[in-house]
Amino acid sequence: xxxxxxxxxxxxxxxxxxxxxxxxxxxxxxxxxxxxxxxxxxxxxxxxxxxxxxxxxxxxxxxxxxxxxxxxxxxxxxxxxxxxxxxxxxxxxxxxxxxxxxxxxxxxxxxxxxxxxxxxxxxxxxxxxxxxxxxxxxxxxxxxxxxxxxxxxxxxxxxxxxxxxxxxxxxxxxxxxxxxxxxxxxxxxxxxxxxxxxxxxxxxxxxxxxxxxxxxxxxxxxxxxxxxxxxxxxxxxxxxxxxxxxxxxxxxxxxxxxxxxxxxxxxxxxxxxxxxxxxxxxxxxxxxxxxxxxxxxxxxxxxxxxxxxxxxxxxxxxxxxxxxxxxxxxxxxxxxxxxxxxxxxxxxxxxxxxxxxxxxxxxxxxxxxxxxx
Numbered sequence: 001x002x003x004x005x006x007x008x009x010x011x012x013x014x015x016x017x018x019x020x021x022x023x024x025x026x027x028x029x030x031x032x033x034x035x036x037x038x039x040x041x042x043x044x045x046x047x048x049x050x051x052x053x054x055x056x057x058x059x060x061x062x063x064x065x066x067x068x069x070x071x072x073x074x075x076x077x078x079x080x081x082x083x084x085x086x087x088x089x090x091x092x093x094x095x096x097x098x099x100x101x102x103x104x105x106x107x108x109x110x111x112x113x114x115x116x117x118x119x120x121x122x123x124x125x126x127x128x129x130x131x132x133x134x135x136x137x138x139x140x141x142x143x144x145x146x147x148x149x150x151x152x153x154x155x156x157x158x159x160x161x162x163x164x165x166x167x168x169x170x171x172x173x174x175x176x177x178x179x180x181x182x183x184x185x186x187x188x189x190x191x192x193x194x195x196x197x198x199x200x201x202x203x204x205x206x207x208x209x210x211x212x213x214x215x216x217x218x219x220x221x222x223x224x225x226x227x228x229x230x231x232x233x234x235x236x237x238x239x240x241x242x243x244x245x246x247x248x249x250x251x252x253x254x255x256x257x258x259x260x261x262x263x264x265x266x267x268x269x270x271x272x273x274x275x276x277x278x279x280x281x282x283x284x285x286x287x288x289x290x291x292x293x294x295x296x297x298x299x300x301x302x303x304x305x306x307x308x309x310x311x312x313x314x315x316x317x318x319x320x321x322x323x324x325x326x327x328x329x330x331x332x333x334x335x336x337x338x339x340x341x342x343x344x345x346x347x348x349x350x351x352x353x354x355x356x357x358x359x360x361x362x363x364x365x366x367x368x369x370x371x372x373x
């Protein structure tokens with residue numbers, strides 16, 4: 001669409017045309033009037049400085065026509081300027097009153113800046129309404145995720161207090177698992193909120209990442225084997241990476257947990273390699289494959305490819321969103337794509353920044369690495 005001319009240009013153009021029209025009326029009209037008067041009404045021309053009656057009529061008519069031209073230009077120009085501004089002002093009041101669906105109708109006759117103002121306001125209102133819907137969705141989703149473990153904790157604790165459940169190690173272990181699940185959920189929410197606000201701080205260290213990831217894979221080997229998975233490692237042992245080691249471990253654990261809950265038992269391949277100036281960490285399963293429609297939003301918070309199965313497996317829908325948040329905090333990205341074996345590959349990539357000023361010396365030990373899978 002061709003952009004509308006600017007407001008200043010439109011005003012200068014309109015006023016210029018109006019001045020030209022009035023001057024033309026005065027000059028050309030005067031010649032025409034006196035030519036007609038001399039030819040057909042020779043006695044109507046005054047020979048003194050006081051105009052005759054016919055001349056007064058001509059002067060009055062000229063003034064009225066000039067005023068009419070000025071009024072027409074003023075009304076037309078003000079309509080093209082003030083009408084969109086009034087519409088924006090009215091819509092702003094509606095938005096302030098909570099009517100987030102208020103929009104300003106676009107006027108094809110609006111001048112450049114006012115037309116752009118209308119478009120910007122509609123875009124702002126649309127974004128505001130979208131953010132409100134997203135906030136409501138988050139509030140409902142968080143309440144939904146917290147309700148189940150809190151209800152379980154309340155029921156079991158109440159049963160203990162009333163003597164319905166006898167104290168036992170199994171009962172306390174179940175309570176502890178619920179508390180750990182709540183802690184995991186809260187940590188995931190914290191990571192996502194910090195990343196959205198741009199305050200997810202990274203403690204970068206330069207490490208040989210393959211050795212660090214091997215600790216995570218060792219911790220997950222037994223649970224994955226019990227679920228029918230055979231873990232294969234393809235890690236570049238010579239690759240030194242500048243990253244937040246805790247967050248990268250957290251992302252890998254989320255990918256492994258996702259595969260354990262949702263992938264078909266079989267070969268599970270974890271790769272770490274360098275692709276030009278990018279470090280790539282991937283987890284590849286043997287199915288089921290994820291279609292493009294689901295892959296487009298699979299990294300969004302509280303989104304599940306198969307809601308019913310995710311609910312049975314206890315997933316909150318935050319794990320992959322945390323993976324994407326960690327990748328973005330490192331200046332990278334997270335992708336989901338099909339592989340050649342009918343399965344899915346989750347890729348976590350970020351720029352290699354070995355030797356970066358923000359990198360700290362490598363830690364002396366690998367302590368406090370992995371929580372129990």
